[in-house]
Amino acid sequence: MDEKNAIVQVKNLYKIFGPNPERAFSLIEQGKGKAEVFEETGLTIGVKDASFEVYEGEVFVVMGLSGSGKSTLVRMLNRLIEPTSGHVFLEGKDIAEMPMEELIQIRRDKMCMVFQSFALMPHMTVLQNAAFGLEVSGKSVKEREERGMKALEQVGLGANAHNYPKELSGGMQQRVGLARGLAVDPTIMLMDEAFSALDPLIRTEMQDELLKLQEQTQRTVIFISHDLDEAMRIGDRIAMMEGGRIVQVGTPEEILKNPADEYVKAFFRGVDPTNVLYAGDIASDKFVTIVDHKGEGLRTALEKINRAERDYGYVLDRRHRFKGIVSIDSLKQVIDSGTEDAKLSKAFLDKVQTVKSSAHLQDALPFISDVPWPVPVVDEDNVYKGAISKNIFLTTLHRKAE
Amino acid sequence: MPDILNFDKFFLPVDTWISALVDWLVGNFRPQFQMIKWPVDITLTGIDSFLNWLPPIIILIFIVLFAWKFSGKAVAIFSLISFLLIGYMGLWSETMTTLAMVFSAVIFCIVVGIPLGIIASRSDGFAASIRPVLDTMQTTPAFVYLVPVVMLFSIGTVAGVIATIVFSMPPIIRLTNLGIRQVHPELIEAALAFGCTPKQVLLKVQVPLAMPTIMAGLNQTIMLSLSMVVIAALIGAGGLGVPVFQGLNSLQVGLAGIGGISIVLMAMVLDRITQSLGELGKR
Incomplete structure (x- = not known):
């Protein structure tokens, strides 16, 4: 397969929060910004005209400060948030327009999500949590226990299968979150600030874990982060977001060398270039x-x-x-x-x-x-x-x- | 003085309206209301005759084992002593009838209340509209609605249980609603992200996580129904309310006293056991 096979294509995706969102479009066309639109209509622009492609097997990082719309953007990919307009193509099918039953099937088989707050089910054991996606799609107890166990072993938690999540440390809990995603063997992993709640040492450890898993199986990962060092470390390509817009997409190096605007430049100011540049x-x-x-x-x-x-x-x-x-x-x-x-x-x-x-x-x-x-x-x-x-x-x- | 504040001149005959409404309901819908009695009657009679048929030793063993398993040794011993005391005071059969009334009332509260609570948790409109109804059910003095209950359902233990159901249902509806609403939105998001249908979200995530709160509601419902079954003796319901009212009527303080003690002991046993059921759900 072509190495640069676009598995996800996002086209002109908008999210406008508030009643009658159409009102915002004419103002946007007039070139008005987020603040002006809010002042005139009370509508909040979450994501504005986002278009990008994610290639198969890459780690694609969406990067921006809080409020830049990155969490909204990733939630529109599996429609936890309904897009106001635009398209999200997954392997050629438009997620934004498919009926609910089809969407549920896609969420079960092709996508998974890892959350900043881990979002593990406190009433389920670690193994039951890891196998949650399989339980939902109606797999047999035997199959889901096998696959759940395999996923737990992949993240090094095989021994904790019968613990409850709250008995584990934060880092271990997020490994369970990762295992829950891996167990369904998804085409795409969505990771929403997955490591942001962890302390720096554990965060680095988890980033390495992710890179290690990527070496074994090249999955397509869409990773949301506000941490530039993290983005540089794990991202094959980075999309920079500001105020709901995607301002630049490129490899870490490209962005570092040619920042699209002052915002991106400002972001990179604190970065240690020795991490990013090669000899x-x-x-x-x-x-x-x-x-x-x-x-x-x-x-x-x-x-x-x-x-x-x-x-x-x-x-x-x-x-x-x-x-x-x-x-x-x-x-x-x-x-x-x-x-x-x-x-x-x-x-x-x-x-x-x-x-x-x-x-x-x-x-x-x-x-x-x-x-x-x-x-x-x-x-x-x-x-x-x-x-x-x-x-x-x-x-x-x-x-x-x- | 403005004329509009002349309360003697302007008067709302609400009392007449209520009488008219109840008369109209009794006149036109009594058969329908009598039909409601039927499932309550069957449940109550079944449980009552079963509990009174079982030898006390079996019931004692069951209560002690149940209390031991869920609440530990102390509660088990306390339950044993309480029920033995009730027996020795000569109120075993009345206690079993009261227990049967509480159980049947609670069963109906669960069957009706939990689904209503679930609906309320999913619809703000529904939650807002049942709130005043629940307030009314809970705060109207019991004596006020005993009269219409008698007119619609006639007197007896079944009518007493129906009054009890009305009085004790609100907490389980409220706390089911609250428990489900308190489930962390991230967990629901996670469930949806992994492809849960709305029904799966409810059954696999929301209800299990709301369980401790729902159990707290159940505990409240049981306590309220215990207080109501006694008052229900006023409209001819059997059970522990009977010695209490006999004692009051004939100024036999001792008779009323043992009835009261039995109710308090039973309430404490039921409270401790259901509370630990709630704790169990919390893990």
């Missing part, structure tokens, strides 16, 4: 490269580096695979020792380490700060992609922190 993103190819072949000698290498007014040169083979670093000093040393025809490799510096272009900047930082030369960045096949100097690194930090 490959900031590697510069402006450094001197020397392809090691027969015509290339110590002197020509020295000449090249001098002419570029640099101190170091990066030696590659013909396929541009990284071999080593030479410096003006190391080249001069070899030349002065009289072995003029010596190979370039004689002048290689010691202790040279490379950084993979897919490494987080955070992980690359120690290499960059430890050595005087710009650290070479290579891809999986050891092909040279550029290098990162301390200067480049600091500039990146500085620019994003502005």
Whole structure:
């Protein structure tokens, strides 16, 4: 299947709260904002003209401050909140317009939801909670206990099956919430601020848990969050919401590099870019490269580096695979020792380490700060992609922190 | 002084209207009201003759075991002593009749009251419109509606039970409504998100979670019905009310006293047991 297969398509989705919501549309057409519409009609715009696609198997994060409409948006996807107008296509079928029986079937088989407040049934055991979706759709006791148990084991709670939810800690309760979703084997998981009620340590743990589960089974996850670090961590793509509008959709990197407006920019101000950027993103190819072949000698290498007014040169083979670093000093040393025809490799510096272009900047930082030369960045096949100097690194930090 | 406040000149003959309404109901609908008696009669007679037929030892064992299982040892011992005392005071048979009246009244309160409470919880309009009715049922002095009850249902234990049902139904309706409304909206949202039909939401989530509150309503209903079955002796109902009124009429304080003590003991036993049923629902 095509990797970018849009499983959910949302088109021109609106939610307007209040009686006779049509009144708001003409004002919206006139370009009036949320506050003005409320002043004139008393209607509240929950979601305004949302259109986006979610691809199969990705974690799609809807991100915004409270009141930005993200919870309303996700509830329109399974119609816990009725859209005022617009379409939600799931595998080509319009959820917004289907009759209730069909919708209930979709909620049972294709979608599940994980809630901020966990929303576990206090009168049911952990196992009964995990199997709740299966009970509702009328599966046999045997089947639902088996599948419920399997889901609990997936989240590491097999031993707590016969406890009641209130006997568990918050993190464990949300694992039950996660298991309840996994047990029905849904096509799409809706997660509404699923980890926001947990303390930071447990939250990170749960994010890792989710990523681990994603590695095993690529599910489509639509994740609502107000926490940018969380969005960056787990999101393949992020939709930024403000005042009911979706202002930008893109990968974390795209949004970080080109924020659509001041709101998005403001959001990212506090973000530590080393979490989001990869070594490959900031590697510069402006450094001197020397392809090691027969015509290339110590002197020509020295000449090249001098002419570029640099101190170091990066030696590659013909396929541009990284071999080593030479410096003006190391080249001069070899030349002065009289072995003029010596190979370039004689002048290689010691202790040279490379950084993979897919490494987080955070992980690359120690290499960059430890050595005087710009650290070479290579891809999986050891092909040279550029290098990162301390200067480049600091500039990146500085620019994003502005 | 404005003429409009002259209460002697302007007078609403509400008393005449009520008399006319009751007369009209009695004149035109007595057969229909007599039909209502029929299920109550069957239930009451059945339970009454069963309880009076069972040897006291069986009833004692049952009460003690029941109290033990749901409320623990202390309540079990207390129940045993209470019912033994009632027996030794010579009021066993009256107590069984009162118990039968309470049970039948409560059964009808449950059968009618819980569904009404559920409807009230789902419709604000319905809840608002039954509220004054419930207030009236609960606060009208019992003696006031005993007269129309006699006119419509004639005298006797069955009429007494009907008066009891009317008086003791409001708490179970109110608390069923309240209990269901108090179920956290997130839980209902979760149930819907996993594909519950409205009926499944009600039966799998709302009613089980409202159970402790509904049981508290049941407890109140039982207590109210106990207080009413005694008053019902005024219109010829049997049971523990009889010695109480005989005692009052003939100034036999002792007779009225043992009747009163028996009622209080029975009330305490029933209260403790139903309260722990409610606690049980809370987990």
